[in-house]
Amino acid sequence: MPQDAIADPRYARAAPRRGVRLSWRDPTVRSIVWQIVIIGLVGFVVWWLVSNTMRNLEVRRIATGFGFLNREAGLPIAEAMIPYTPADTYARALLVGILNTLRVAVIGIVLSTILGTVIGIARLSQNWLLAKLAAIYVELLRDLPLLLQLLFWYALMQGLPGPRQAVNPFGSVFLSNRGIKFPWIAWEPAHTAALVALVAGTAALVLLARRFTARQMATGVRPKLWPWALALLLGLPAAVWAAMGAPFAIDAPVLRGFNFQGGATITPEFAALLLGLVLYTAAFIAEIVRAGILAVHTGQWEAAGALGLSRGEQLRLIILPQALRVIIPPMTSQYLNITKNSSLAVAIGYQDIVSIANTTLNQTGQAIEGIAIIMAVYLTISLSISLFMNWYNARIALKER
Amino acid sequence: MTPPPAQSATLGANGMPVPSEEPRRPPVLSVGLLGWLRANLFSSWLNTAVTLVLAYFVISWALGLISWGVINAVWDVPGTGAQVDTSACRAIRGEGACWALIGEKYRFILFGLYPFDEQWRPALVVVIFVALYVVSAMRRFWNRWLGLVWIAALTVIGVLMWGGVFGLRFVEQERWGGLPITLILSTFGIAFAFPLSILVALGRRQTSMPAVKALCVVYIELIRGVPLISLLFMASVMFPLFLPEGMNIDKLLRAQVAIILFAAAYLAEVVRGGLQALPRGQYEAADALGLSYWQKTGFIVLPQALRLVIPPLVNTFIGMFKDTSLVLIIGIFDLLNTAKTSIIEPAWQGFGIEAYLFVSAIYFVFCFAMSKYSQDLEAEFNRHRRR
Structure with missing residues (x-):
């Protein structure tokens, strides 16, 4: 636009103001009226339900409020990640439930991502048998209800023989109807310290890698990273462990009487839940991974090859970053699904938050509070996963200028 | 004029001499069964190893399955009802299936009480x-x-x-059970959730009505953020508190309402995807024709937008069909619950695998048919994009 056109007084003039005509033909009036009507209707229904509830609570003399959280729960919990006895409060019992939910969700997400990616790539394999088996796996597992699969695995676990006739596939690993027993390191403070050192080393390595990349950008020479990686990931934890006396003892399960002593245990409930969740979700993730890889144009492989990149470099530098953009959003919803589906634990007796909140509401009669707790927990977890994955998605998104 | 060089016959098309000392070997067979096997199963030593390992596992599993499910299976046991004698099944447990359970209980599993x-x-x-x-x-x-x-x-x-x-x-409704309950819950669920989801999806795109939009967003995100079980618990223990005294709705209907509300939120997101995928020009053209909002939506927008999302819609329907099995947890006798209940008698305890395999087959037939249908439809809709 030429300079003198802006100076033209006609451009400085504001658009004519249009007053609101009180007429049904005016879209503004219409939308305001509709909104008032709809909000009024919804508000009325909510008010009606709330007032009914209030009256019902009064009539049935049901207490309200979260005061029950501080009372003694008296409900036994088979597996807890933090010390817990039935003499503890409801609040602590619910915390145990939340941790149990998070445990199965986190392990499930990691395992199903690995298994799903493997199966998704297997379905694209040039080996006909491998591709067909992967396809059969996906079709079969996707088309059966998860709850049915959980009950199936649980029935299978319960069908295992008792501890005295336990199946012993190898070493000191025992499968029985009491769960899976396997040897584990006798845990000492030194091991915890080594684990902390590993986390610190990883963080340091990430920072170092960033500095090296910056130096590569500046000078064109990339310093060698692998000696640092070796030192930080292996050397540092080993040094910490050795400094604290290098304790090492294997705690193997031994049959004593009617049950096993020692070793680590995976309960049948947890095993069935994790197995069901991972196998089911992996089928969906496999399809997402396959679609993501197929979505990258063949020309990208060819162009990468023309640049002289090796097959691995082509996949890592060219194909995967593009496939990830397609994969991440549906993957996010699968992660949310795992978390929400872990609530099916209640059907096979794994004590997650739903199971414990359900027992709580049966014991106290405070249904509204119990369900509110379940919903609040899942909303929090869901929103956290969404936020994290949206952040990650924005990070890897195509930077358009 | 000079004659062309005599050697020109042994020059290739690019002018390079063709090595003619050795006879060339025939090309590797690439057609027929042998060619197919070589290309798809034995193309490299790695591929061959994978094929052999997988073939070993497939064959050994298949043999194990046949011996468990057919050769060693017990098809019939003496007695019926409470006097049934399942010792034959117990004797072979772990080595053979007890299909006698299905013969005895299939009417109960299919139709409940x-x-x-x-x-x-x-x-x-x-x-x-x-x-x-x-x-x-x-x-x-x-x-x-x-x-x-x-x-x-x-x-x-x-x-x-x-x-x-x-x-x-x-x-009376308390005696219904089995497959009809599963089909009722999923079919009525779809029939009511689908129209509701269209309204909610349209509401979520109303930029001119912020209050309606906010309402729809809250509904969708709230429902999608919580598991179906929490809604079913709500329907079974909290819903009676919502109603005025004396008014009561039976459990099946309450579960049905929970399933409809749950499914509508997921379907609404699918429908919204279709609404967003429709080019803006379609909306503007409808406005230019002077159509009212509902005319525009009914004649121009929805027919095209829904067509775009039929495959994901069918996938959501499949998900809903499977999710109806969750009513087991609040004690409604759907197909899965009748199967679970059929092994509760002492005589039949421990034969869960057989009962679950039986209902698996039923679920699989329904879901696989829907999934194949959705894939075919998708292929048909995308035909114009193929080259």
Whole structure:
């Protein structure tokens, strides 16, 4: 636009103001009226339900409020990640439930991502048998209800023989109807310290890698990273462990009487839940991974090859970053699904938050509070996963200028 | 004029001499069974190793499955009802399947506690449901009559299940069970959730009505953020508190409402995807024609937007069909719950695998048919994009 056109007084003039005509033909009036009507209707229904509830609570003399959280729960919990006895409060019992939910969700997400990616790539394999088996796996597992699969695995676990006739596939690993027993390191403070050192080393390595990349950008020479990686990931934890006396003892399960002593245990409930969740979700993730890889144009492989990149470099530098953009959003919803589906634990007796909140509401009669707790927990977890994955998605998104 | 060089016959098309000392070997066979095997199973040593390992596992599993499910299986046990003698099954446990359980209990698993003599009615209901699905899947019948067919079919189903008219014995809802419950929950769920989801999806795109938009966003995100179980618990323990005293709604209907509300939120997101994928020009052209909002939506937007999202819609329907099994947790006798209950008698305890495999086959047939249908439809809709 030429300079003198802006100076033209006609451009400085504001658009004519249009007053609101009180007429049904005016879209503004219409939308305001509709909104008032709809909000009024919804508000009325909510008010009606709330007032009914209030009256019902009064009539049935049901207490309200979260005061029950501080009372003694008296409900036994088979597996807890933090010390817990039935003499503890409801609040602590619910915390145990939340941790149990998070445990199965986190392990499930990691395992199903690995298994799903493997199966998704297997379905694209040039080996006909491998591709067909992967396809059969996906079709079969996707088309059966998860709850049915959980009950199936649980029935299978319960069908295992008792501890005295336990199946012993190898070493000191025992499968029985009491769960899976396997040897584990006798845990000492030194091991915890080594684990902390590993986390610190990883963080340091990430920072170092960033500095090296910056130096590569500046000078064109990339310093060698692998000696640092070796030192930080292996050397540092080993040094910490050795400094604290290098304790090492294997705690193997031994049959004593009617049950096993020692070793680590995976309960049948947890095993069935994790197995069901991972196998089911992996089928969906496999399809997402396959679609993501197929979505990258063949020309990208060819162009990468023309640049002289090796097959691995082509996949890592060219194909995967593009496939990830397609994969991440549906993957996010699968992660949310795992978390929400872990609530099916209640059907096979794994004590997650739903199971414990359900027992709580049966014991106290405070249904509204119990369900509110379940919903609040899942909303929090869901929103956290969404936020994290949206952040990650924005990070890897195509930077358009 | 010089004659061309005599050696020109041994020069290739690019002018390079063709090595002719050795006879060339015939190309590797690339057609026929042998060629196919070589290309798809034994193309490299790694591929060959993978094929051999997998073939070993497949064959050994298949043999194990045949010996468990067919050769060693027990097909019949003496006695019936409470006097049944399952010792033959117990003796072979772990090595053979006990299909006698299915022979004894299949009527219970399929129809629950519905009166035994009247079980032709739920059987007919299942047939009507299947016919309804088949008719709805054929594009030839996608017209306004389909809605009427649905209303008629659902009415007939109600009459058959309840009875009480036309000389049919009245059967109270507590005695329904099995496959009809699963089909009722999923079919009525879709029939009500789908229209609701369209309204919610349209509401979420109303930029001119912020209050309506906010309402729809809160509804969708709230429902999608919590598991279905929490809604079912709400329906089973909290819902009675919501209603005025004396008013009561039976459990099945409450679960149905929870499933509808749950499914509508997921379907709304699918429909919204279709609304967003539609080019802006379509909206503007409809406005330019002077159509009202509902004319624009009904004639221009929805027919195109819904067409775009039919495959994901069918996938959501499959998910819903599977999710109806969750009503087991609040004690409604759907197909999965009858299977779980069929092994509760001491005589049949421990034969869960057989019962679950039986219902798995039923679930698989329904879901696989829907999933194949959705894939075919997707391929057909994308045909114009193929090259």
